[in-house]
Amino acid sequence: MANVTVVGAQWGDEGKGKIVDWLCDRAEVVVRFQGGHNAGHTLVIDGKVYKLALLPSGVVQGKLSVIGNGVVVDPWHLLGEIDGIAKQGVTITPEVLVLADNACLILPLHRDLDQARESASTQKIGTTGRGIGPAYEDKVGRRAIRVADLADPESLKPKIERLLSHHGPLRRGLGLPEADPAAMFDELLALAPKLLPYARPAWKLLDEMRRAGKRILFEGAQGALLDVDHGTYPFVTSSNTVAGQAAAGSGMGPQGPGYVLGIVKAYTTRVGEGPFACELNDAVGQHLATVGREVGTNTGRGRRCGWFDSVLVRQSVAINGINGIALTKLDVLDGLETLKVCVGYRLHGREIDYLPAGLRDQAAVEPIYEELPGWSESTAGARSFRDLPANAVKYVGRIQELIGAPVALLSTSPERDDTILLRDPFQD
Numbered sequence: 319m320a321n322v323t324v325v326g327a328q329w330g331d332e333g334k335g336k337i338v339d340w341l342c343d344r345a346e347v348v349v350r351f352q353g354g355h356n357a358g359h360t361l362v363i364d365g366k367v368y369k370l371a372l373l374p375s376g377v378v379q380g381k382l383s384v385i386g387n388g389v390v391v392d393p394w395h396l397l398g399e400i401d402g403i404a405k406q407g408v409t410i411t412p413e414v415l416v417l418a419d420n421a422c423l424i425l426p427l428h429r430d431l432d433q434a435r436e437s438a439s440t441q442k443i444g445t446t447g448r449g450i451g452p453a454y455e456d457k458v459g460r461r462a463i464r465v466a467d468l469a470d471p472e473s474l475k476p477k478i479e480r481l482l483s484h485h486g487p488l489r490r491g492l493g494l495p496e497a498d499p500a501a502m503f504d505e506l507l508a509l510a511p512k513l514l515p516y517a518r519p520a521w522k523l524l525d526e527m528r529r530a531g532k533r534i535l536f537e538g539a540q541g542a543l544l545d546v547d548h549g550t551y552p553f554v555t556s557s558n559t560v561a562g563q564a565a566a567g568s569g570m571g572p573q574g575p576g577y578v579l580g581i582v583k584a585y586t587t588r589v590g591e592g593p594f595a596c597e598l599n600d601a602v603g604q605h606l607a608t609v610g611r612e613v614g615t616n617t618g619r620g621r622r623c624g625w626f627d628s629v630l631v632r633q634s635v636a637i638n639g640i641n642g643i644a645l646t647k648l649d650v651l652d653g654l655e656t657l658k659v660c661v662g663y664r665l666h667g668r669e670i671d672y673l674p675a676g677l678r679d680q681a682a683v684e685p686i687y688e689e690l691p692g693w694s695e696s697t698a699g700a701r702s703f704r705d706l707p708a709n710a711v712k713y714v715g716r717i718q719e720l721i722g723a724p725v726a727l728l729s730t731s732p733e734r735d736d737t738i739l740l741r742d743p744f745q746d
Contacts, residue, residue, distance in 0.1 A: 388567020521569025
């Protein structure tokens with residue numbers, strides 16, 4: 319039985335939460351390997367809604383859940399999320415949740431810096447303002463405070479001093495008050511007894527699970543087109559969101575992540591700023607936003623909507639090594655008489671079949687559309703391919719042809735059981 323890595327193959331918000339939760343029935347361990355609490359996963363189980371940010375989706379089913387070293391962790395948010403989900407009847411213990419002891423922390427000064435930069439900038443990136451980017455900067459700059467540092471007060475003070483020697487000039491330049499090292503030390507020390515019970519060498523645990531033949535599910539956040547290397551830079555997130563990060567962000571070798579399942583919406587959405595060739599600012603775009611309830615799980619921001627872009631998804635298939643896709647929100651297209659799919663771009667008078675790296679070129683590309691007939695019947699809640707309208711089947715088939723990857727799963731509503739399984743990723 320293979321391990322499975324789940325990644326978003328567009329700009330995030332593809333419905334990864336539901337698919338991961340559905341796959342949890344087959345998995346024994348669930349791992350988050352990148353990002354922070356800037357991305358949310360929504361699970362709908364028996365009509366009950368769970369909104370997660372840092373917690374891996376496996377916690378709802380009581381599966382062993384790991385927050386890997388590739389994640390930057392706001393400890394106050396994590397503890398608040400644990401308390402919040404407990405009120406919904408899900409108890410989180412160190413037997414269920416493991417936090418990598420080498421994961422880096424997001425501190426209040428990171429949030430301050432993130433928000434101050436975004437408000438002062440003339441070119442908005444569209445960050446959530448939660449400190450994720452600055453925390454990754456400190457990680458790469460080798461001055462971050464890590465989970466394990468909370469267990470060593472003696473070395474924590476000089477680490478705080480080193481951190482503030484960098485942030486002091488930045489804060490002064492942005493008009494922010496000076497950070498108090500003594501107050502920061504006391505805050506972190508107060509966190510220690512609450513956070514450290516969850517802390518373990520995650521890489522070691524995962525190696526033991528792998529050797530024992532356990533099925534491991536790696537859960538990505540955001541989407542491949544927000545990857546700091548491969549996305550629409552600079553309008554991207556601050557981490558690598560592609561499947562290759564599952565190995566580095568968990569401490570497993572490159573063979574560990576196994577089958578790569580890309581989550582893809584039957585249309586395209588994007589949150590925040592940046593180029594979006596297929597965006598629709600018309601009645602169809604409003605239809606997709608309204609029927610699809612396109613609002614960010616954690617941020618409440620409305621999503622920009624457009625037709626399915628096969629150029630972008632085909633590129634995601636390549637950079638992630640995607641073996642198969644889970645196609646979500648097909649039911650949102652119900653009732654549209656005609657559908658369009660982007661099959662290429664026109665740039666400066668020539669046709670291209672990829673998204674260029676240059677920002678001005680990304681903004682200048684024009685979509686080349688292929689029209690397909692829509693369907694009037696409902697696909698909502700379908701649990702068999704035979705239950706789908708003929709034109710819906712043709713639409714799915716055409717997407718497979720254009721992106722060069724088969725559909726393994728088809729989601730027809732937010733409910734866990736409204737899923738059509740065409741091939742099981744854990745057995746492929």
